Amino acid sequence: MTTKPLLTLPVLILFAACAVQANGPSAAEEAPDIPGITKVDPDTKIDDIPSDPFSMKKVTVEGGVMRIYVSYAGGTEDHDFTLYWNGIVARSYPGKTAVVLKHDANGDNAEALITETLQFDLAEMSKPMIIRVTNDHGDSHSVRYGESKLD
Numbered sequence: 001m002t003t004k005p006l007l008t009l010p011v012l013i014l015f016a017a018c019a020v021q022a023n024g025p026s027a028a029e030e031a032p033d034i035p036g037i038t039k040v041d042p043d044t045k046i047d048d049i050p051s052d053p054f055s056m057k058k059v060t061v062e063g064g065v066m067r068i069y070v071s072y073a074g075g076t077e078d079h080d081f082t083l084y085w086n087g088i089v090a091r092s093y094p095g096k097t098a099v100v101l102k103h104d105a106n107g108d109n110a111e112a113l114i115t116e117t118l119q120f121d122l123a124e125m126s127k128p129m130i131i132r133v134t135n136d137h138g139d140s141h142s143v144r145y146g147e148s149k150l151d
Contacts, residue, residue, distance in 0.1 A: 075112035
């Protein structure tokens with residue numbers, strides 16, 4: 001009679017381990033931390049914020065996430081990108097606004113060509129909206145965020 005509990009315990013542990021492995025990590029554990037837009041006061045002169053050189057290749061919006069495809073020279077330091085928005089929206093339908101992407105190379109003077117896809121959470125913005133994304137280096141892209149009744 002004492003052998004039954006001893007045999008049952010390993011079987012229970014095996015089933016419990018399989019159940020945990022089958023479920024895997026939750027969606028919250030897998031989701032990367034996506035930065036939001038940095039909202040500044042409407043009087044802020046975003047053009048006065050310094051930015052190191054980079055180019056924007058493409059901009060897309062899926063769901064509530066903006067993806068910006070960039071390339072820049074570097075390779076020895078982490079590079080930081082910040083998407084600035086002054087909160088001003090043109091009174092139109094759909095609304096129109098502009099954001100500016102800035103780059104801090106953190107003193108990286110290396111010459112390797114780095115390509116990267118940046119992601120920004122658009123939760124601060126209302127829908128529908130046409131967003132014009134610019135940088136200090138002459139690149140500009142416009143994207144739609146949300147669907148309008150005119151689509």
